[in-house]
Amino acid sequence: MIPVMIVEDEFLVRVGLKSLIDWNACGFYIAADASNGQEGLALYEKYHPYLIITDIRMSPVSGLEMMDEIRKLDSEVKFIIISAYNDFAYAQQAIRYGVELYLCKSTFKNDDLTAILPKIKASYPDTRQTETSDSELSFQNFSDVFTDASDTGSLEKYLKQHHLADCPKMVIAVRHDRHNHNSINQNLYHNIILNILKRCQIPCQLFKKDDFILCLLDASDAEKVHSIARELHKTLLNYTKQACYFGISAPFTRPALRLYRAVNEACLTCNEFIFDKSVHIRDFTGSSTSICYSCQPCGNAANNANMEIKAERLMSSVFSFRKEESEAIIREIIFSCTNYRSLEKSVFTILLSFIEYDNSSMVSALMERELKKDDLDRIASSLLEWIYALPFNTMAVSNSNEYVETVIAYIKSHLSENLSIQSLADMIHLSPNYLGKVFYQKTGSFLNNYITGCRMNKACELLRSTDLPVNTIGIMIGISNPHYFSKLFRDTIGCSPSKYRIAPPAS
Known part of the structure; x- marks a missing residue:
């Protein structure tokens, strides 16, 4: 893999360059990114990227000044300029440093950039040695990193390596609106979150888990964590123009006992917004905008019995082909849920009542499909549609x-x-x-x-x-x-x- 450095003073442009191109598929990886030429020079000394994509006008050190210094140290490095200034004088200066491509920000497309990558890749010397940036490692799955909850030794070792051992910790779960899943680039979310957390200088690690991005971070300053979450939400919303949601776990200090629980807490509270769409950031610990769970909810036995009665009523109405009554019962069940746990249980009970008539599906797959809908009305309508498409409705006994x-x-x-x-x-x-x-x-x-x-x-x-x-x-x-x-x-x-x-x- 060939290391790349991006030097660009506009944060969202820098994030876009990192996220909107599949660098790994082209044989490259982002080793570092900087907001000006001065940072770029320091990062070049550390990571020795082979390809540098840079803007020109930056302060205190411009892109051209940075290129001049780097070219003195490295005759092989490749440069691509992406600038807002389509000026011949700048292009003339850039030619002296052996620029591979000069693009104008207002007109260039991703294809313009990716088209030249094979040429750069072909010129990469096999003997060139590089170091991988610790902060830009591949976006890993949580389950791939933490494979065994009982292996406390490996967990402690991992946290020490990333400066997260001797501090209180929190987990933030972030996800996009599932209704618009296909139009969201998860790597874009990852890069925006990573850049903001780096700027705030908080030790953290990011992971993927299904459609969530998980951030395990130092929570020594809990108010700062909440402030960062608000900034992340505002930035993501402005950049993508689509809803995104945050769930924050309770703080914990003993990772061997609490990491997996904290991940579950954050993901659950992230999903709670479907009961109040005006809320986008929820805190598991019980703020005015959060829902706090207890281990044994009051009236649990009564709720279970009530759910069984409703499920029997639903089956009776379905087998009697009373569709309007069936719809009313399903909506009664779904809209009586007060939190995500009760919603999961209600959907599971309905699916289990009819799953024997669906030979092509499993309860787990149907559960995942239904709970990825961010709207109670859509869940109720989908369940009714699934039930009345089952084959017992087309055959008289x-x-x-x-x-x-x-x-x-x-x-x-x-x-x-x-x-x-x-x-x-x-x-x-x-x-x-x-x-x-x-x-x-x-x-x-x-x-x-x-x-x-x-x-x-x-x-x-x-x-x-x-x-x-x-x-x-x-x-x-x-x-x-x-x-x-x-x-x-x-x-x-x-x-x-x-x-x-x-x-x-x-x-």
């Missing part, structure tokens, strides 16, 4: 005998074919779960067991009445693997196919 008889007739006449439950269900336009349930109710047998029984009965008939090879008989009943056929026959009949042919057991 009185037709179940006809469906079972159709399946049985098809099985008996197509034993050599694929008889998976999915294929049989597709044939009569039902869900596999519903077909299996109806089949058991009408026959007393599980569908797979019934198919196996029919195949073994046919195999016995062929073994008694023909001289066909055992392998051929297996193929004729839809089991092409001879070892599996022999095992299944033995498990079902009690002896091998060859022994059965010689001496069939007495019936």
